[in-house]
Amino acid sequence: MTVPHLALNDGHSIPQLGFGVFLVDPDETEGIVSDALAAGYRHIDTAAIYRNETGVGRAIAASGIPRDELFITTKLWIDHQAGSLPLTAIDESLEKLGLEQVDLYLSHWPAPERGTFVNAWERMVEIRDAGKARSIGVSNHLPEHLTALIDVTGVVPAVNQIELHPAYQQRDVVEYSARHDIRIEAWGPLGQGKYPLFEEAPVTAAAAAHGKTPAQVVIRWHLQNGTIVFPKSNRPARMQENFDVFDFALTDAEMAAITALERGQRVSGHPLEVN
Numbered sequence: 048m049t050v051p052h053l054a055l056n057d058g059h060s061i062p063q064l065g066f067g068v069f070l071v072d073p074d075e076t077e078g079i080v081s082d083a084l085a086a087g088y089r090h091i092d093t094a095a096i097y098r099n100e101t102g103v104g105r106a107i108a109a110s111g112i113p114r115d116e117l118f119i120t121t122k123l124w125i126d127h128q129a130g131s132l133p134l135t136a137i138d139e140s141l142e143k144l145g146l147e148q149v150d151l152y153l154s155h156w157p158a159p160e161r162g163t164f165v166n167a168w169e170r171m172v173e174i175r176d177a178g179k180a181r182s183i184g185v186s187n188h189l190p191e192h193l194t195a196l197i198d199v200t201g202v203v204p205a206v207n208q209i210e211l212h213p214a215y216q217q218r219d220v221v222e223y224s225a226r227h228d229i230r231i232e233a234w235g236p237l238g239q240g241k242y243p244l245f246e247e248a249p250v251t252a253a254a255a256a257h258g259k260t261p262a263q264v265v266i267r268w269h270l271q272n273g274t275i276v277f278p279k280s281n282r283p284a285r286m287q288e289n290f291d292v293f294d295f296a297l298t299d300a301e302m303a304a305i306t307a308l309e310r311g312q313r314v315s316g317h318p319l320e321v322n
């Protein structure tokens with residue numbers, strides 16, 4: 048199964064489907080990421096705050112998969128935005144991951160009350176220039192935060208990773224990002240299982256029409272929208288199910304019906320409130 052790669056604004060590319068490890072127990076991470084790699088995933092999304100980078104690194108090392116076939120993302124936590132802290136934070140993440148370079152380093156939240164997210168971005172540009180991150184981007188940044196970064200540094204983030212699922216699509220952020228050639232990554236792409244997304248009529252109807260599961264339909268909706276997505280599951284059968292999404296396509300009408308599920312329903316923190 049070949050996962051499509053999308054071009055980033057810095058000349059690099061990213062596999063559009065990956066595997067996320069938020070809330071994966073650090074003690075179980077090596078085994079779970081090994082299962083994901085065995086299922087075919089080559090793009091892993093972790094973060095310093097998940098405290099499971101060591102397990103991700105062990106799974107990578109044990110896999111024997113050539114480094115250039117993997118795409119590894121980690122994130123700078125908000126406690127490490129100030130001063131030169133980002134420079135030590137990336138070194139700690141690389142050490143835990145057992146890597147010399149991550150493929151993508153993200154500033155995790157703007158945490159605007161701290162007033163340090165622009166500094167974090169300036170240091171991340173240095174991290175990229177030092178070769179410790181091939182691409183750099185942000186997460187949970189609203190247009191006002193993106194504008195501040197771009198105005199100060201002239202460096203446009205390669206991606207913005209935001210909460211995005213059918214009931215919460217953040218169209219203002221998506222449209223701003225499209226205008227600036229910033230790729231959107233969806234976190235919580237399945238709504239984190241916090242509302243009955245898989246029982247919504249447009250999702251179940253498309254699943255029945257294509258002989259696929261509701262989860263596969265929602266992942267397909269993201270992919271056809273051009274969104275990068277990395278659903279999480281601890282279960283090998285679901286990992287395989289979530290990866291098996293390249294043998295069908297939703298019709299324009301099915302896409303539109305799922306898009307119409309937007310109702311401003313967030314399942315987790317708001318960028319202005321995480322500080």
Ligand code: NAD
Nearest residue numbers: 067068069092186234235236237238239240262278279280
């Ligand atoms: P998700 O939407 O991927 O939901 C995960 C949950 O969905 C699983 O725990 C499981 O209960 C369920 N699930 C998965 N596959 C299923 C299937 N085939 N059938 C039925 N249920 C299924 O939520 P997530 O893990 O929060 O988001 C994905 C990734 O995004 C994370 O692992 C992490 O890498 C990233 N993330 C980033 C941020 C951020 O602030 N940048 C925040 C949250 C998550």
